[in-house]
Amino acid sequence: MIITDVERAVADAHRREWAFVLAATARVAGDFDLAEECVQDAYVAALDTWTRDGIPAKPGAWLTATAKRKAIDTLRRRQVLRAKMPLLVEPDEADMDDFNEPDAVPDDRLRLIFTCCHPALAREAQVALTLRLVCGVSTGDIARAFLVTEPTMAARLTRAKKKIAAARIPYRVPGASELPERLDAVLSTVHLLYTTGHTSPSGADLVRADLVDRSLHLARMLLSLMPDEAEVRGLLALLLLTDARRATRVDARGRLLVLEDQDRSRWDKAFIDEGSRLVVDSFRTGRVGRYALQAAIASLHALAPSSAQTDWRQVVGLYDRLLAVWPSPVVELNRAVAVSMVDGPEAALEVVALLATDDRLAGYHYLPAVRADLLRRLDRRTEAAAEYRAALELVDNEAEREFLENRLAEVVESGSGRST
Helix, strand or coil: CCHHHHHHHHHHHHHHHHHHHHHHHHHHHHHHHHHHHHHHHHHHHHHHHHHCCCCCHHHHHHHHHHHHHHHHHHHCCCCCHHHHHHHHCCCHHHHHHHCCCCCCCCCCHHHHHHCCCCCCCCCHHHHHHHHHHCCCCCCCHHHHHHCCCCCHHHHHHHHHHHHHHHHHCCCCCCCCHHHHHHHHHHHHHHHHHHHHHHCCCCCCCCHHHHHHHHHHHHHHHHHHHHCHHHHHHHHHHHHHEEEEHHHEEEEECCCEECCCHHCCCHHHHHHHHHHHHHHHHHHHHCCCHHHHHHHHHHHHHHHHCCCCCHHHHHHHHHHHHHHCCCCCHHHHHHHHHHHHHHHHHHHHHHHHHHCCCCCCHHCCCHHHHHHHHHHHHHCHHHHHHHHHHHHHCCCEEEEHHHHHHHHHHHHHHHHCCCCH
């Protein structure tokens, strides 16, 4: 299939301009649901119009104007109340610069994230809706991040939109005094956006660089906006220290490399230095939260000369502190891996066995993958093979799938070789 220049331009505009177009349209439409529908229609219209008339010099401005007009036409057809008539103004070129007006949040995309994280919605709904509307993350990938099925997440998103409409929650950029109550949801959104890009839940590539870079930009903007918040520093530190390894996570053929096999000399030293300083700054405040603790764990990995020389006992201690402030089965599973490096894989297997009874991890492929690796290290090859097969039933990322298939082949071959 040949991708045309227009299709490429539309795809590029979707990656770069979606949040800006949606924000401008939401100000006209007055609700997110209508705004999202009109923006989607604008992108569809671009395929035909740009093919006929050529790609505009400012694709984002064209999309914004088109989406606004569609919203205005819809509102007119619905014969809205006179109270909404001031919204019904035909946009002109100047109208495309909505974001030039002063706001408490200076960055366009970050402004929209704060707006979507409305306290009238449940926290999970705030984050999920923001990831879908603002960040363009698919419903399936959001579902995986929340450890639920795609239909369940789709239903939650629909309910959140209906609540916004029923409660007549307006599109309004929050003022400076309202930012703190929305900060935790915003941090969660940026963190989940990063993790979705760091290891893509689906697709051919391990990393989605566009999502990773976007989340790093948002974290930096957050720190610029709220420099005294320890958890903002903690989040940026976590992202920097984790992303420092990006270039070494796959080999030249795109095959996944685990931490112990990565070339540490190629890790981004500038990111590690900056992230480590931010960790220290976060701990100095005395208000150490989940992002600062995760960043501290990441710093121990980043600063260790090798995997074997990592201070695994301190890693376990930090996971204990993390569980105290953020109880999570995923954190417990990560802690089990660290325990295996301190007390051996047998001790970790006991922890993993308890986690296997947690329904929240029923579709989480890392649970059987971790158990498989622990069994492999104990030379329990037949059991390890069964767990690798279980993980393969759940994994959707092709790079991770290939890694698990190779590990399965190794334990099967070595097991058959030992028995003959």
